[in-house]
Amino acid sequence: MSGGLLVAGTTSDAGKSVLTAGICRWLHRRGVKVAPFKAQNMSNNSAVVVGADGRGGEIGRAQAMQAAACGLAPDLRFNPVLLKPGSDLASQVVLLGEAVDTVTAGNFRVLRPRLAETAWAALAELRIEYDVVICEGAGSPAEINLRDGDYVNMGLARHAGLPVIVVGDIDRGGVFASMFGTVALLDPADQALVAGFVVNKFRGDLGLLQPGLDMLGQVTGRPTYGVLPWHLDLWLDAEDSLAYGRVLGRPAAPYGDEWLDVAVVRLPRVSNATDVEALATEPGVRVRLTVEPAELASADLVVLPGSKSTVADLAWLRESGLADAVLAHAAAGKPLLGICGGFQMLGRAIHDPVESRRGSVPGLGLLPIEVTFDPRKTVRQSAGAAFDDVEVRGYEIHHGYVSTADPDLPPLLTYADGRSEGALLGAVYGTHWHGAFESDGFRRRFLAEVARQAGRRGFRPAPATSFAAARERGLDLLGDLVEEHLDTDALWRLVESGPPTGLPFIPPGAPAG
Numbered sequence: 001m002s003g004g005l006l007v008a009g010t011t012s013d014a015g016k017s018v019l020t021a022g023i024c025r026w027l028h029r030r031g032v033k034v035a036p037f038k039a040q041n042m043s044n045n046s047a048v049v050v051g052a053d054g055r056g057g058e059i060g061r062a063q064a065m066q067a068a069a070c071g072l073a074p075d076l077r078f079n080p081v082l083l084k085p086g087s088d089l090a091s092q093v094v095l096l097g098e099a100v101d102t103v104t105a106g107n108f109r110v111l112r113p114r115l116a117e118t119a120w121a122a123l124a125e126l127r128i129e130y131d132v133v134i135c136e137g138a139g140s141p142a143e144i145n146l147r148d149g150d151y152v153n154m155g156l157a158r159h160a161g162l163p164v165i166v167v168g169d170i171d172r173g174g175v176f177a178s179m180f181g182t183v184a185l186l187d188p189a190d191q192a193l194v195a196g197f198v199v200n201k202f203r204g205d206l207g208l209l210q211p212g213l214d215m216l217g218q219v220t221g222r223p224t225y226g227v228l229p230w231h232l233d234l235w236l237d238a239e240d241s242l243a244y245g246r247v248l249g250r251p252a253a254p255y256g257d258e259w260l261d262v263a264v265v266r267l268p269r270v271s272n273a274t275d276v277e278a279l280a281t282e283p284g285v286r287v288r289l290t291v292e293p294a295e296l297a298s299a300d301l302v303v304l305p306g307s308k309s310t311v312a313d314l315a316w317l318r319e320s321g322l323a324d325a326v327l328a329h330a331a332a333g334k335p336l337l338g339i340c341g342g343f344q345m346l347g348r349a350i351h352d353p354v355e356s357r358r359g360s361v362p363g364l365g366l367l368p369i370e371v372t373f374d375p376r377k378t379v380r381q382s383a384g385a386a387f388d389d390v391e392v393r394g395y396e397i398h399h400g401y402v403s404t405a406d407p408d409l410p411p412l413l414t415y416a417d418g419r420s421e422g423a424l425l426g427a428v429y430g431t432h433w434h435g436a437f438e439s440d441g442f443r444r445r446f447l448a449e450v451a452r453q454a455g456r457r458g459f460r461p462a463p464a465t466s467f468a469a470a471r472e473r474g475l476d477l478l479g480d481l482v483e484e485h486l487d488t489d490a491l492w493r494l495v496e497s498g499p500p501t502g503l504p505f506i507p508p509g510a511p512a513g
Helices: 016-029 061-069 108-129 154-160 175-184 206-220 273-280 293-297 310-319 322-331 341-345 440-454 467-485 488-497
Strands: 003-009 034-037 040-042 046-050 056-060 081-085 090-095 098-104 132-136 164-169 194-202 224-229 260-265 285-290 301-304 336-339 349-352 359-362 369-386 390-405 413-415 423-425 428-431
Touching (some): 016 132, 016 467, 046 061, 046 369, 056 081, 056 369, 061 132, 206 224, 273 285, 310 322, 310 341, 310 359, 341 390, 349 390, 390 440
Parallel strands (some): 003 132, 034 132, 164 194
Antiparallel strands (some): 046 056, 349 359
16 A cells, blocks of 8 residues: 555644654554655754765654654655754755755745655655655645645645644644634645544543534534543653743652752754753753743753854843853853854854854853854764763764864763764863763763762762653653544544545635645
8 A cells, every 4th residue: 555644733833743653653553664754844953864875964853753653764755855944034955864055035936846846756755665654744734825835734735645634732722713724724625635633732521622523523524533632741852842941851759869950041043952851851850941041040050052043042142141141150160061052152262154154253261162164064973982981872963163172172072983072171061962862871971970060969860761762652652642542443544545535615715726
């Protein structure tokens, strides 16, 4: 067979990514050869995939997570178009893993046919290789201002003849109106592909919700395939839901006698903020994202994460008062970590003729390094060691390179070939590597050092925490929720047979296009 399904949403962050992953895990456990697909993703959270030519390329981190749900290694075709916003008006275009251009409102129409052709070709290849491809839309299919030329939502469904289910987040309110409105704003040909709905993040008595589900079925002629409950344990690999001040995950009680408090600065153009999720899997480690300078004062560890706009985010850090709070934290001898763009901010100067084109700007001056941006982008998986003998794996995505450094500056990491990477100066740590904390031994050793430097003598890393196992538990939980709360027989019929026939038209609809 060559089955497929498109998971669309009433809004961004409605639950498309997790529902797609859950359906993928459910099918994988049934023995189906299934793959994920998202024609275009807009996100600065990306993963590095080694392509057929041996070079590293980028896809959305959500699609890497969905690949794991399918029991697959990530493939560049799972997310052929990735847009990485560098400002409110421009995004870097990553096509089949490689940065090829910058898109703005002015040139998007020119680029779009090439992007669509690449996406459709990738999907066609996947449908030949796999029994089922579960596709994820982007934003909402009812963004009617973008329907002309769309190749991600209903444009993709029309091109590939895919049935569509629409997921809505009831936790935000207005889910029935948004589901009805999503269908009613589509033209007749698009509406004919929308098979039904899934309600996400429900809390409470399902009996109180049922009259609304019944009425939605009456006014749309389409069923609700199930209601997924809100669940505390679904937080790894977040894409759109990292909120200011939010505590990540569900911190377990300390293994030792004390907690470790980690404050992560929520930069405006934060990139791969998921790096800190591995820290949050450790018992006794409380990880929170913040934009408040006062919240850094009480933290044991402050993290400056990656940034898609390093120079602009550094300027924001100063304007917001957070730079002063970071400097005060470091002056007190408390641990400070910079990752990728955050690492670059810690140096004496940044020379950037590429990303911001602002030339040379002063850094925070906490590390004796200077960083220079190059048009060539480093995208690769990396392996090495830290703290002399602890194995570490990660990946790199950056234009900035350490161009000048004190020769006596100790590295944080060492590549497998012996080259130095990052920096370690007292309690100030820096690295270009993303994903390093997913290496369990390195994470434990790092946290033990941080606790010592922060004076948390009673904190001890748990000896057996496994990040990979935590991710697998999350994926299995998604599969369980799909099996327990959705009409999987009906979903299978959609995957196997395509859109149902005879679905009613809901006025007013958009003009036929």
